[in-house]
Amino acid sequence: MEKLHFYSKILVLVLSLSAAVEVAESAIGVNWGTISLHRLSPKNVVDLLKDNKIEKVKLFDADPDSLKALMGSGIQVMVGIPNEMLALLSSSASACDLWVAQNVSKYVVKGGIDALPLYSLWTLLNLESGCRYVAVGNEPFLTSYSGQFQSYVVPTMVNLQQSLAKANLGGTVKLVVPCNADAYVSNLPSQGAFRAELTQIMTQIVSFLNSNGSPFIVNIYPFLSMYGNSDFPQDYAFFEGTTHPVVDGPNTYYSAFDGNFDTLVSALSKLGYPQMPIVIGEVGWPTDGASGANLTAARVFNQGLVKNVLSNKGTPLRPGVPPMDVYLFSLLDEGAKSTLPGNFERHWGIFSFDGQAKYRLNLGNGYLKNAKEVKYLPSRWCVANPNRDLSTVASHFKLACNYADCTTLSYGGSCNNIGEKGNISYAFNSYYQVQKQNPRSCEFDGIGMITMLDPSIGDCRFLVGVTDEKSLGFRSDSGWVPSSALSRTAKEKDKILHINITIDVLIRRLVGVSMVIVEFFSGLVLMLAAAFATADSGAAGFVLAAAHEQVTRNAASSSHVRAIAKLLFLNISILEWMHQMPDMRWPIY
Structure with a gap:
């Protein structure tokens, strides 16, 4: 009788949790990028997330410092794989096994709790809301890439799914592919369809996502629509109503966000998946660097977005069904990002680089709180x-x-x-x-x-x-700047002062496999550059070229990954020995 009573309690709990999932509201998460000139410590960032009750975060790589700080925080994480890694992972099952071991399994602890965490009860019940995501690339079908990464996506997904299964994570960690909104086209939402050259691969991807219980992830940027088109009605980019609504048969659209969302719904419907869950991977408004990018516009847009999503009103094609989750872009400003899209690209953060709220914004849990102990x-x-x-x-x-x-x-x-x-x-x-x-x-x-x-x-x-x-950057004279640099010409000193910035940005762009590799080559090449940056103006350039070749070669071959790890230990040993020599000034990264 007691056993029956126990099972009845479990049944009630399961039914209650199932009901909770059905009525669960959309969650507001954030993108956490780290291409910064002034990087806030990962601990500060995680504390900032927790203080603001942000429970979901999306990363663009698998930075171990970030993942360590997130581990056990209760924050659900989407780990990213850079596009540059897809060629390797698509052709090497062993590389996928290694990537999963280093960047997923490593952060799963006993009891089913990981960096997200994956609560054991939710994991046992296989409820989707308890899952962790791995993003396969970032907007790999962007038109400006001219198909560069297109053929690698599906093979990478297949290999990674097998690697997750080997690690007993196949049912709890979901693979997704964040896509840009230019993956589909249409003048009206009801006519939405994926670009002709993407129809076949999108059919494969959507089928894969559906089979594994994964959502479709899309990045929507009304600001970019307005920025790139002088005829775009400005009020249509926001959520306060417009004098230029889009009339599509029986449906009327008053915001670019809703229109874009339903265009994707139509595109998915044409592939046979009208009910596929949709997650907004990136959406936001910049605060500086361009006309229209300012604090007022960003506050109005983001607050309108949050209100729209949390109201659960949905869209004309999905009434009462808002996006499954929405990740604001972004958490912090990133001062080292490329400005190719525009100077605004470094100013998407709802917080400044040092974790200070830029404007009053309520994400549903009160207004933003500033980072502490910066x-x-x-x-x-x-x-x-x-x-x-x-x-x-x-x-x-x-x-x-x-x-x-x-x-x-x-x-x-x-x-x-x-x-x-x-x-x-x-x-x-x-x-x-x-x-x-x-x-x-x-x-x-x-x-x-x-x-x-x-x-x-x-x-x-x-x-x-x-x-x-x-x-x-370097510390002051008593720190990391080599003493030999202090007596050189201004040109030579500039060369040394710039070298670690150049190295770091270069290698971050070339390598996406692990910050272990980035840190090793940053430290190694910095020491070489400081040693050889003499009156010969080509010396530093030679070192940079050698680093470029070395990193490219190692990133392209999985057989070298373990060798790099071994070299890292050697590098650490050298650095520890240097630290035992207090009278010498070493160019340590």
Whole structure:
């Protein structure tokens, strides 16, 4: 009788959980990118997520520092695989096994709890809401890629699914493929269809997703629609109603988001999957760097989006069925991102690089809270010396902006109207902070000067960097800058001061397999570059070229991954030995 009573309780619990899943509201998550000049520590970021009750986060890679910080936090994680890795993973089952072991299994602990976590009861019941995702590529079908990654996606998914099954994670970790909205086309939502050249592969992918209980992930950006088309009605990009609605038969659309969403619904329906769950992988509004990218517009858009999604009203083609989840783009600004799409690309964060809320935004759990215990550099700035001739400043200005972030100075930016001297000071300070306030990084042939007075002007903020030791840049003279660099020419010193930024950005773009590889090559090449960056201007370039070749070769062959790991241990041993030599200054990354 007691056993029967126990089973009845379990049945009630299962039914209750099942009912909860059916009525579960959409969750608001965030994208956490790390292409930053001033990187907040992973612990700070995870604390920021927890303080703001953000329970889902999407990563663009498998950065071990981020995953370690997330482990046991209760935050559900979507781990990303960069597009550059797809060729390797599509052709090598052993590479997939290794990737899963290093980036998924490693963060699963006993009891079914992992970095997300995967709560054991939910895992046993195989409920979808308890699953962890692995994103296979990021927008691999983007038209600008010209099909570069297209043939690798499905084979990679097949290999990874087998690797997950070997690790006993096939039923709990779901594979997904984040797609850009340009994967489908139509003038009206009801006529939505995938691009002709994608029909076959999308049929395969959607069938795979459906078979494994995975959603379709799409990135929707009304801002980009408005930014790239002067005829696009601005009010249609938001959620406050429009004087230019789209009438599609019996349905009327008042926002670009709803229209875009239903275009995808129609495209999926044409493939035979009208009810496939949809997750919004990226959506947001930038706050700087372009006309229309500002704090007010970002607040109005993001608050309207949250209200729209959490209302559960759905869309004309899916009334009462909102997106399964929505990931805001993004959590933090990323000052080292490519500006090829536009200068706004570095300013999508709802928080600034240091975890400070940019505007009042309620994600459903109260207004945003700032990051705590952020460690800043001292309150000092580098500005243009008003008593010096600025006629030769152009080359210094260009140099500073090449290695720091000056996008707020562009048309429509928050610092666009601060004048010539203001522009110079902003560029100098941005570079100075990237270099961890190294006094020599404010020289600029005597044009720069250090001040303790905040030079910020109106809405134009002159930043102070954070002290996370894994951020890009050098410490001051007593730290990582090699003593031999201090007596070299300005050109040679510039070369050494820039070298670790160049190396880090280069390798991050070339390698997506693991931050272990990135850290090893960053440290190794930095030491070589500092040693060989002499009067010979081609020496540093030679080292960079060698690093490029070496990293490319290793990234293209899974047989070298273990060798790189072994070299890492050797590198660590060397660094530990160097740290035991207090009288010497070593160029340690």
